[in-house]
Amino acid sequence: MAKPKKQPRPKAVTPKGFRDYFGEEVTQRTEMLRTIAGVYHRYGFDALESSAVETVEALGKFLPDVDRPNEGVFAWQEFDENDKGDWMALRYDLTAPLARVYAQHRNDLPTPYRRYAMGPVWRNEKPGPGRYRQFYQCDADTVGTASMAADAEICAMLSDTLETVGIPRGDYLVRVNNRKVLNGLVKDMFSSESDASEELVAGILRTADKFDKVGVEGVKQLLTKGREDASGAFIEGLYLTSLQADRVIEFLLAKADTDEETLRNLRAVVGGSPEGSEGVAELESISELLKAQGYGGDQISIDPSVVRGLGYYTGPVYEAELTFDIFDEKGRKRQFGSVAGGGRYDDLVKRFTGQEVPATGVSIGVDRLLAALREKGRISAQAKGPVVVTVMDRDRMADYQAMVAELRNAGIRAEVYLGNPKNFGNQLKYADKRNSPIAVIEGGDEKANGIVQIKDLILGAKIAESATLEEWKERPSQFEVPRGDLVAKVREILDNQD
Amino acid sequence: MAKPKKQPRPKAVTPKGFRDYFGEEVTQRTEMLRTIAGVYHRYGFDALESSAVETVEALGKFLPDVDRPNEGVFAWQEFDENDKGDWMALRYDLTAPLARVYAQHRNDLPTPYRRYAMGPVWRNEKPGPGRYRQFYQCDADTVGTASMAADAEICAMLSDTLETVGIPRGDYLVRVNNRKVLNGLVKDMFSSESDASEELVAGILRTADKFDKVGVEGVKQLLTKGREDASGAFIEGLYLTSLQADRVIEFLLAKADTDEETLRNLRAVVGGSPEGSEGVAELESISELLKAQGYGGDQISIDPSVVRGLGYYTGPVYEAELTFDIFDEKGRKRQFGSVAGGGRYDDLVKRFTGQEVPATGVSIGVDRLLAALREKGRISAQAKGPVVVTVMDRDRMADYQAMVAELRNAGIRAEVYLGNPKNFGNQLKYADKRNSPIAVIEGGDEKANGIVQIKDLILGAKIAESATLEEWKERPSQFEVPRGDLVAKVREILDNQD
Numbered sequence: 001m002a003k004p005k006k007q008p009r010p011k012a013v014t015p016k017g018f019r020d021y022f023g024e025e026v027t028q029r030t031e032m033l034r035t036i037a038g039v040y041h042r043y044g045f046d047a048l049e050s051s052a053v054e055t056v057e058a059l060g061k062f063l064p065d066v067d068r069p070n071e072g073v074f075a076w077q078e079f080d081e082n083d084k085g086d087w088m089a090l091r092y093d094l095t096a097p098l099a100r101v102y103a104q105h106r107n108d109l110p111t112p113y114r115r116y117a118m119g120p121v122w123r124n125e126k127p128g129p130g131r132y133r134q135f136y137q138c139d140a141d142t143v144g145t146a147s148m149a150a151d152a153e154i155c156a157m158l159s160d161t162l163e164t165v166g167i168p169r170g171d172y173l174v175r176v177n178n179r180k181v182l183n184g185l186v187k188d189m190f191s192s193e194s195d196a197s198e199e200l201v202a203g204i205l206r207t208a209d210k211f212d213k214v215g216v217e218g219v220k221q222l223l224t225k226g227r228e229d230a231s232g233a234f235i236e237g238l239y240l241t242s243l244q245a246d247r248v249i250e251f252l253l254a255k256a257d258t259d260e261e262t263l264r265n266l267r268a269v270v271g272g273s274p275e276g277s278e279g280v281a282e283l284e285s286i287s288e289l290l291k292a293q294g295y296g297g298d299q300i301s302i303d304p305s306v307v308r309g310l311g312y313y314t315g316p317v318y319e320a321e322l323t324f325d326i327f328d329e330k331g332r333k334r335q336f337g338s339v340a341g342g343g344r345y346d347d348l349v350k351r352f353t354g355q356e357v358p359a360t361g362v363s364i365g366v367d368r369l370l371a372a373l374r375e376k377g378r379i380s381a382q383a384k385g386p387v388v389v390t391v392m393d394r395d396r397m398a399d400y401q402a403m404v405a406e407l408r409n410a411g412i413r414a415e416v417y418l419g420n421p422k423n424f425g426n427q428l429k430y431a432d433k434r435n436s437p438i439a440v441i442e443g444g445d446e447k448a449n450g451i452v453q454i455k456d457l458i459l460g461a462k463i464a465e466s467a468t469l470e471e472w473k474e475r476p477s478q479f480e481v482p483r484g485d486l487v488a489k490v491r492e493i494l495d496n497q498d
Numbered sequence: 499m500a501k502p503k504k505q506p507r508p509k510a511v512t513p514k515g516f517r518d519y520f521g522e523e524v525t526q527r528t529e530m531l532r533t534i535a536g537v538y539h540r541y542g543f544d545a546l547e548s549s550a551v552e553t554v555e556a557l558g559k560f561l562p563d564v565d566r567p568n569e570g571v572f573a574w575q576e577f578d579e580n581d582k583g584d585w586m587a588l589r590y591d592l593t594a595p596l597a598r599v600y601a602q603h604r605n606d607l608p609t610p611y612r613r614y615a616m617g618p619v620w621r622n623e624k625p626g627p628g629r630y631r632q633f634y635q636c637d638a639d640t641v642g643t644a645s646m647a648a649d650a651e652i653c654a655m656l657s658d659t660l661e662t663v664g665i666p667r668g669d670y671l672v673r674v675n676n677r678k679v680l681n682g683l684v685k686d687m688f689s690s691e692s693d694a695s696e697e698l699v700a701g702i703l704r705t706a707d708k709f710d711k712v713g714v715e716g717v718k719q720l721l722t723k724g725r726e727d728a729s730g731a732f733i734e735g736l737y738l739t740s741l742q743a744d745r746v747i748e749f750l751l752a753k754a755d756t757d758e759e760t761l762r763n764l765r766a767v768v769g770g771s772p773e774g775s776e777g778v779a780e781l782e783s784i785s786e787l788l789k790a791q792g793y794g795g796d797q798i799s800i801d802p803s804v805v806r807g808l809g810y811y812t813g814p815v816y817e818a819e820l821t822f823d824i825f826d827e828k829g830r831k832r833q834f835g836s837v838a839g840g841g842r843y844d845d846l847v848k849r850f851t852g853q854e855v856p857a858t859g860v861s862i863g864v865d866r867l868l869a870a871l872r873e874k875g876r877i878s879a880q881a882k883g884p885v886v887v888t889v890m891d892r893d894r895m896a897d898y899q900a901m902v903a904e905l906r907n908a909g910i911r912a913e914v915y916l917g918n919p920k921n922f923g924n925q926l927k928y929a930d931k932r933n934s935p936i937a938v939i940e941g942g943d944e945k946a947n948g949i950v951q952i953k954d955l956i957l958g959a960k961i962a963e964s965a966t967l968e969e970w971k972e973r974p975s976q977f978e979v980p981r982g983d984l985v986a987k988v989r990e991i992l993d994n995q996d
Contacts, residue, residue: 010555012601012850015586018549020599026545027535034532037525042906044884044913044932047524051516051632052550052588052618053572057508074551074586076574079622088513088572090550090588101518103510110931112916120550124577134549145916149895153914156903292896293903352510386542397647398790405654405791408540415542416651418610418643433608434542 017127018134024383032165032366033118033138039161040116040140043153048115050097052122056087058100060351074124090122094139095348095361102143103352112144118366141361143349148282151316151344151360152289158320158340158362159299165369166378169296171324172339175303178283178316179343181266182304184276185251189244201311203238208252208307219252220245254304259287262302282316313343318362326375336372340364384497385435387414387490390428391421392443399447403440403486410487412494431457437497438490442483452486454479456493515625516632522881530663530864531616531636537659538614538638541651546613548595550620554585556598558849572622588620592637593846593859600641601850610642616864639859641847646780649814649842649858650787656818656838656860657797663867664876667794669822670837673801676781676814677841679764680802682774683749687742699809701736706750706805717750718743752802757785760800780814811841816860824873834870838862882995883933885912885988888926889919890941897945901938901984908985910992929955935995936988940981950984952977954991 014020021029037047056075073092078085091097094117102113118138127133140157142150155174162172182204186197207222214222221227223245226237240248247269254265263284270276283302290300309317322336342362349357373379387407389400400416407414417427431439441453460477481489512518519527535545554573571590576583589595592615600611616636625631638655640648653672660670680702684695705720712720719725721743724735738746745767752763761782768774781800788798807815818838823831840860847855871877885905887898898914905912915925929937939951958975979987 009852010558010850011553012556012598013553014549014598014602015551015553015556015584018551020549020603021545021547023544023546026547027539030532030535030545034528037528041525042909042911044886044911046521047519047528048521049519049524051512051518053513053516053620053632055509055511055513058510058513060508074574076572086513100510100512104512105518110928114913122551134551142916147895147916149899149914150916152899153916160906289896289899292900294900352508354507388542397645398787401647401650401787402790402792408658411540413540413542415612416647418640418645418648418651430608 017125017132019132024380027383028370028379029136029366032370033136035165036138036161036364036366037116037118039157039164043114043140043157043160045114045116045140045157048098048101048117049119050091050101050117052090052120053088054091054097054100056089058352059089059091059096060099072124074122092123093121094119094137094363095141095345098139098141098143098361099348099352102357103349106349106353112142112150114140114142116140136366138364138366139361141359143359144357146346146358148285148316149289151282151318152286152293154342154360154362155286155300155318156290156293156295158318158342158364159295161364162320162339162369166373167322167369169299172320172322173298174300174318174320175306176283176286176300176316176318177302177304177306177310178279179310179313180275180279180282180315181270182251182279182310184270184273184279185247187275188271188273189240189247200238204248205307205311207238208248208305211252211305216249216253219249223248252305252307255302258297259283259291259302262304263287266302266304279315286316308338309341309343312345314346315344316360317341317343320364322372324376326372336368336375338365339369339372383435384437385413385431387412387438387440387494388427388431388434388436389414389416389440389442390424390431391417392424392441393447394421396442396447399442403442403452406487407490410491412487412490438493440486440490446480450483451480452483454481454486454489454493456497458497515623515630517630522878525881526868526877527634527864530868531634533663534636534659534862534864535614535616537655537662541612541638541655541658543612543614543638546596546599546615547617548589548599548615550588550618551586552589552595552598554587556850557587557589557594558597570622572620590621591619592617592635592861593639593843596637596639596641596859597846597850600855601847604847604851610640610648612638612640614638634864636862636864637859639857641857642855644844644856646783646814647787649780649816650784650791652840652858652860653784653798653816654788654791654793656816656840656862657793659862660818660837660867664871665820665867667797670818670820671796672798672816672818673804674781674784674798674814674816675800675802675804675808676777677808677811678773678777678780678813679768680749680777680808682768682771682777683745685773686769686771687738687745698736702746703805703809705736706746706803709750709803714747714751718747721746750803750805753800756795757781757789757800760802761785764800764802777813784814806836807839807841810843812844813842814858815839815841818862820870822874824870834866834873836863837867837870881933882935883911883929885910885936885938885992886925886929886932886934887912887914887938887940888922888929889915890922890939891945892919894940894945897940901940901950904985905988908989910985910988936991938984938988944978948981949978950981952979952984952987952991954995956995 073089075087075089077087116139120134121137122134125133155176158174163169182201186201190197207219211219218227222235223238223240224242227235229235251269254262254269256262256265263280266280270280287302306317306319308319319338320340321338325333326336327333340362344360346356346358348359389403391400404414404416417430419430437458439455439457446452456477463477479489571587573585573587575585614637618632619635620632623631653674656672661667680699684699688695705717709717716725720733721736721738722740725733727733749767752760752767754760754763761778764778768778785800804815804817806817817836819836820834824834825831838860842858844854844856846857887901889898902912902914915928917928935956937953937955944950954975961973961975977987
């Protein structure tokens with residue numbers, strides 16, 4: 001048999017747009033997902049885990065009749081002799097799989113069906129700084145009910161979740177808006193319900209998103225005759241009348257101190273439009289239900305300036321923002337912004353079954369939430385490493401293994417040094433790289449005398465950094481204790497370090 | 499703009515070979531992974547999560563120079579105008595990504611590097627009953643040390659893990675073998691270290707795997723002149739001499755009551771072969787280290803009859819078997835078999851860097867372990883559902899929401915019925931489908947009198963099934979309590995149900 005030609009060495013690189021997560025990055029996310037799942041569970045939501053792979057057909061947006069249906073998703077064709085295998089793809093969110101699962105299993109599932117799902121999703125997009133092609137989502141949805149109680153419940157759960165993971169009341173706000181209010185407003189401004197209103201709503205949403213940048217005057221120009229931007233380029237306007245534009249701005253600025261006032265403002269804005277009135281009534285219902293459960297306006301609040309997602313959802317939309325300030329590398333204050341969003345979408349299952357199935361849900365950006373907690377110093381990215389038992393005599397590995405076994409059985413994270421023990425300095429360097437709190441040393445003399453040396457590495461590092469000679473003498477960071485006291489002394493030092 | 503042609507409705511089906519996991523299936527796996535991670539962590543192993551996607555080049559087995567490199571893996575080509583994009587694939591295990599990560603980050607990682615990883619892997623294989631194309635693995639590996647202490651540690655950790663997740667001592671056995679012993683034996687039987695010995699070892703492993711089916715005599719025939727099977731077909735033999743075959747059988751049967759005796763038998767079998775002697779010495783070292791940590795022969799044991807994996811690994815191999823009996827649908831006793839396996843592989847990183855990096859590790863089959871615990875009745879696949887607050891008066895949704903909020907704040911899983919409340923029977927049917935332990939009812943009369951009705955659904959179901967009329971009168975399953983006692987009474991009933 002001919003030997004295969006020698007291949008060049010493969011490159012050891014993470015594929016472009018993907019990344020590896022190490023140590024605490026992994027365990028902190030796991031812990032957060034667990035905490036969130038606990039809240040969702042208490043609300044009666046059931047776990048669902050669908051596979052990462054779906055047929056392109058079921059995913060929807062991406063049709064199998066084009067040659068390469070992987071715009072936006074990672075897709076491939078199943079092998080088939082006639083090249084007619086199904087196109088498969090990695091899920092790009094957790095909502096499309098939910099629609100498929102609900103349509104497939106609807107006879108076995110309870111109605112309404114409350115489910116939560118957490119896991120990675122994949123996007124075949126150009127990666128950028130901080131933008132990856134695999135990231136985590138953490139969703140909760142209620143399928144099969146049009147009741148506003150379902151939307152109120154999602155908002156309440158979102159508030160509870162944020163407080164449970166460590167964002168206290170006052171440091172976040174869940175803001176609620178409703179697509180129907182804006183729809184109604186636009187319909188009320190024009191006599192006919194022409195196709196143009198869809199486009200107009202989209203245009204208004206795009207414009208509203210520029211509020212921060214161009215202010216009320218700028219928005220008014222963009223809604224009417226257009227506007228020249230800083231570079232001198234002319235941005236076409238939407239050609240509303242001045243009165244109409246004022247009404248839209250009134251809508252966007254309708255937020256008042258209380259929900260009651262905000263709702264009154266909105267009622268004035270939508271005029272006689274039935275859809276608009278329905279939207280306001282829905283918001284009112286959500287607001288009342290939340291008050292009955294004791295939520296305050298500093299936790300959840302009606303806010304028409306939330307326009308993100310309005311184009312996608314069909315009724316109420318919600319968004320959770322962190323409201324505390326953080327500071328960037330240059331010391332500039334900035335807001336952290338949105339960490340969760342969702343809303344009502346009533347036509348997701350229809351694709352499969354032809355029946356309209358109302359649904360509402362939320363998606364939490366777990367990685368952003370983690371980043372926020374880290375920036376606020378509420379969790380540390382650097383955890384304590386294990387106690388390292390060093391190896392002074394390689395023939396007595398069994399003794400050292402017995403020590404780590406004792407430590408572990410006492411619930412203490414511990415390991416024996418498994419590298420080449422010849423150079424003791426390397427062992428301490430290793431302990432340092434592991435961020436170890438303590439090193440344990442037992443050489444031949446110690447063994448003969450029935451003792452062990454226990455080195456407090458954290459105190460040692462502190463002393464090395466700043467102590468005077470006197471302090472150094474006074475506060476030893478290395479202790480000699482009887483072998484039998486190993487576990488007790490290690491625990492004492494660990495407790496003092498916390 | 500022309501409207502797009504109407505598409506036929508997509509099929510709502512899980513892709514072939516994949517499945518959806520619901521409720522307890524998900525949470526029990528999550529809980530088990532968490533428990534295992536806890537043990538790994540205590541042993542000083544650090545979490546690593548690489549992405550699901552790797553370049554085909556880095557994955558190794560599958561080369562990008564063929565037209566469709568997705569034999570065994572799910573692979574696709576990155577989009578590139580010249581059709582020269584990289585081939586990407588879903589990882590098929592957690593070891594290949596570890597090799598890539600270690601080669602890529604080796605200057606930043608501690609040496610030795612102990613890491614654990616858990617998550618789904620994907621295989622592009624023909625699905626079969628119980629065989630899925632996505633499944634979970636849960637691995638721990640130590641990279642960068644040739645010390646047998648690393649192998650002993652993995653075995654100890656595996657034993658601890660099994661006992662921690664609920665398999666008690668005596669219900670499992672970690673069995674340890676070493677590839678070098680068999681290699682040495684074969685080399686000792688032939689004068690030259692020809693290529694043939696590789697093939698011969700493979701043949702012996704194939705034969706040894708048939709022990710259960712054909713017995714000692716059958717194995718001896720297969721090792722020598724060949725054998726006619728039950729159907730009359732002739733299976734070619736390996737053409738060893740009778741003496742040589744006896745030696746191989748001696749190896750396979752070398753297991754004795756204690757490791758000491760087993761090692762003595764192995765020493766006799768390998769004769770003067772240096773590689774064989776090294777293998778025996780390695781096993782001896784592992785055995786001694788484990789004894790020093792207090793592990794018994796009923797937990798971890800040297801056993802040369804373990805041949806699975808011997809072809810793949812380069813030194814010690816280990817396998818964890820569940821030893822208790824289970825019964826199939828027809829009441830037949832069978833063994834559950836292997837739930838974890840691993841061993842030493844010393845050339846994994848070399849592909850990338852040219853340097854040999856010793857490594858050893860284990861992979862736990864989480865789904866098999868869960869199935870075993872379920873079969874033994876140690877965990878139940880059916881968990882208690884939430885308390886369901888029914889809706890008697892749809893205008894008082896806020897009242898019902900306040901009730902579930904109270905229950906949840908007391909840590910009780912609870913939800914309000916969100917379907918159409920018109921038909922009360924449907925609400926109870928829903929509670930039944932949700933496996934609810936309790937339904938709460940507050941109609942207009944109850945509201946007026948400041949009371950609620952609390953229905954013990956589990957007791958109710960029991961009574962409905964078997965009670966006489968007298969018993970039914972004696973043991974009411976529905977209670978009327980003051981509204982203020984709602985939480986206390988619900989908790990009392992839940993406690994009694996446990």
